[in-house]
Each structure stands twice: as C-alpha cells, then as structure tokens.
Amino acid sequence: MPRHRSHIVLTVWPLAVLFIVELARLWPALRGASSFAQASPASWLSLLVWTALILVSLGAYARGWSVLVPAPGDSSDPYRSDGCRRLQKRAGGLAWALVVSQLVLHWVMTVRVGPVAISQYELLRGFLSRPAVMVFYVLGIGALGLFLSQGFAASFRAWGLGRGAKNSRWLEIAGTLTSAMMVLIAINVLSHFVTGRAYWMGP
Incomplete structure (x- = not known):
C-alpha cells in the first residue's frame, strides 16, 4: 500500500496543482488584457520559479511510475485493471x-517581448488561435x-476507500465530475484566447 500512495502523491497531485495554478493565472484574461496584466504580472523570477516547479513535478511523475510495480493478484492496486493503468x-x-x-511557450514569449504581461497576452491570442495549436491544446x-x-x-483507493463495487463506482463518478469541471474551465479560458470571447464570465 505505501508504494501505491507514493505513486498517487508523486503523479496525480502535482499535476493537479499545476493545472489549478495555471488556470488561476490565466482566468483574469477573460476580463481583458489589462486585467490579465494586473492580476498576473510577468517577471523573470516568476518564470524561473515556475520552471523549477514543473521540472521537480516532472521528476516526481517519473519517480511515481517507477515505484508502482503491480503484483499479480494485488487487490490494493489503485487502478481497476492493467488497461486502466496503461490508459x-x-x-x-x-x-x-x-x-x-x-x-x-512562456519562455519564448518572455524572450521575445520581455516580461510584459500585456504583450504576452497578445502573443497568446495569436498563437492559440491557430487551428493546429488549438487542436493540440484541446487534446492535451x-x-x-x-x-x-x-x-x-x-487516490481514494490508495488510502483504503472505495473497495466495494458501489463505493468504487461513486468515487469514479465524483472524480469524473471534478475533472470535468476543471476541463470545462480550461476550455472556457482557451476559447477566450482562440475566439476573443469566453462562454462563461467572459466580456
């Protein structure tokens, strides 16, 4: 069980935190460039810190998969099947x-126009509106x-919850709804940069 918990802590949680932080950083853009610049000021220091966090999280992700060594008949595996694990x-x-x-992209924008949030906002608008880029972001x-x-x-299974079929099903529903809400928020932000307007709380 400890290795299963380590796997979850190293792979799922850091990526969830990075996703939430990036959404919070980009959300003010829905109110326009000036709001984005005021709420998310750009700087070389913040970019370096963000880069370090991503590199550490990526290393943790690789480590997390290395510690997950499934054993035959191990009922404590956090994933329902080998197929779920591969997926x-x-x-x-x-x-x-x-x-x-x-x-x-953050590095390219900062090198190109400097740590100027309004200029980076305009570059994001131009870059994300390209069809191929938009498709990649939607898939990602x-x-x-x-x-x-x-x-x-x-995560719940790794901590001993949801062992029964009914509990496991409800946990999957809760996980799906939570992640779906995060995805919808991300698509809402992406739609602003692609089309100039958002479907929720846009200008």
Missing part, C-alpha cells in the same frame, strides 16, 4: 506534453482531464 500512463504522457509545451486538456479523473478515484 493512465498514456493520458499522463499527453498531459505532460501540454504542460511542457506551455512552459516553452482532454487527456489531462482523463488522467485526473482516474487519478482522483485512485
């Missing part, structure tokens, strides 16, 4: 591709939602 790993890989791509957000949905349910 989780693939979804996590695509989710991390999105996270790293977003980090690279969807993969992240799937990863968190399974990860939230696996």
